[in-house]
Each structure stands twice: as C-alpha cells, then as structure tokens.
Amino acid sequence: MVLKDLHPELPIMHVKALPVTERKTLGFYECPIFITTMRGPTYVTTAWMQMESEESDPKKWILAGVALLMSAE
DSSP, X not given: OOOOOSSOOOOOOOXXXXXXXXXXXXTEEEEEEESXXXXXXXXXXXXXXXXXXXXXXXXXXXXXXXXXXXXXX
C-alpha cells in the first residue's frame, strides 16, 4: 500500500489577470492560498482554479479542504 502525498508541489502554471466583469465562475473552484499550513492569519488571497469540466462540483474540493500553500513543508 502506497501512502498518499499530502503536500504535492504545484507545477508551474500560467496566471492571467482579468477584470471582475469578465471572470467566469462556472467550472472554477475558489481555492484559498495560505503561507503555511496554519489556517486563518496566514491567508493571502483566493485563486480561481479551473476544474476538469463546467459540470464539476466545487463542493467536492471544499469538503476535501483543498488549499494552496506557499511554503514547502
């Protein structure tokens, strides 16, 4: 049995800024970004991460507690 990696590194990705009026919300997950694993005071911002398809339910990721961490631990 192989243990799951709880803190995999995010690959380099292309980031693009859009005006709020042009932002799509369907098929995206509002992923919180933290500096460390400690939630709360280490919150930085929110990243809109595109899911597999527009039909994907973001509640799946919310219930799993998915977040981006800026520190490598």
